[in-house]
Amino acid sequence: MKVKDGIVGLVVGDALGVPVEFKSRRELQINPVTGMRGHGTYDLPKGTWSDDSSLALATMQSIVNRGEIDYGDILSEFCLYARKGKHTQYGTFDYGYTTGAAIERFESGVEPLECGGTSGHEITNGSLMRILPWAFIDDVDYETVENACRITHGHELCRIACVLYIEIAKSMLADDLEISEHIERSCVKIKSRYAGFDWIESFDRIFDNDLDEVSSGFYVVETLECALHCLLTTSSYREAVLKAVRRTCGNILRIR
Numbered sequence: 395m396k397v398k399d400g401i402v403g404l405v406v407g408d409a410l411g412v413p414v415e416f417k418s419r420r421e422l423q424i425n426p427v428t429g430m431r432g433h434g435t436y437d438l439p440k441g442t443w444s445d446d447s448s449l450a451l452a453t454m455q456s457i458v459n460r461g462e463i464d465y466g467d468i469l470s471e472f473c474l475y476a477r478k479g480k481h482t483q484y485g486t487f488d489y490g491y492t493t494g495a496a497i498e499r500f501e502s503g504v505e506p507l508e509c510g511g512t513s514g515h516e517i518t519n520g521s522l523m524r525i526l527p528w529a530f531i532d533d534v535d536y537e538t539v540e541n542a543c544r545i546t547h548g549h550e551l552c553r554i555a556c557v558l559y560i561e562i563a564k565s566m567l568a569d570d571l572e573i574s575e576h577i578e579r580s581c582v583k584i585k586s587r588y589a590g591f592d593w594i595e596s597f598d599r600i601f602d603n604d605l606d607e608v609s610s611g612f613y614v615v616e617t618l619e620c621a622l623h624c625l626l627t628t629s630s631y632r633e634a635v636l637k638a639v640r641r642t643c644g645n646i647l648r649i650r
């Protein structure tokens with residue numbers, strides 16, 4: 395049941411944001427999202443989900459079909475999404491540069507775990523947004539989550555962001571605590587595991603619970619900060635996802 399709750403929550407939140415993706419914060423202040431709407435950015439029907447959900451569904455399809463973790467097979471499902479519209483309702487309409495580049499590398503014969511980009515402009519949120527299914531695998535270890543990230547996003551920052559996100563999700567699945575407690579105890583583990591890593595200080599605002607003001611762009615740490623800010627400042631799923639979509643991706647303003 396928790397798997398279904400989590401994935402449906404992901405898909406609904408995604409679909410809520412699709413019509414206003416790339417809209418400015420000013421536009422959203424004038425016309426705030428209050429429920430599911432259609433059309434907008436991509437002119438698609440109400441309830442259309444995006445790459446975030448499609449790639450999560452593709453991941454699940456692969457793991458269920460294969461009965462094991464096969465990164466090449468997961469990337470094959472990503473290719474079917476990108477090229478054939480699999481795991482979509484109305485066809486593929488958008489996916490990120492980093493994910494697209496990884497899919498092209500895979501198609502040209504690059505090994506699955508080498509497909510993810512590692513350059514500075516590929517420290518984006520594409521792997522984070524599709525990583526949730528891994529939280530539902532019992533005893534999934536950090537290396538597996540890093541590999542799940544690495545097939546599209548190879549940068550250390552993306553990998554650590556995914557591991558932290560899964561740690562928080564697993565904490566929420568395991569125990570009934572305040573959101574701040576889930577984050578805090580997950581941060582303790584991540585700080586210990588990745589101590590001394592080059593990029594670990596990028597997570598200091600999360601480690602220090604300094605999330606009153608967050609940005610919302612494509613940079614993976616900003617996205618994680620924004621998601622946690624929305625969780626920390628709301629008290630229901632509905633409030634949290636509505637708050638998140640009002641901080642539409644691509645907006646580089648500092649927000650409160």
Ligand SMILES: [Mg+2]
Nearest residue numbers: 444445446447
């Ligand atoms: Mg999307």
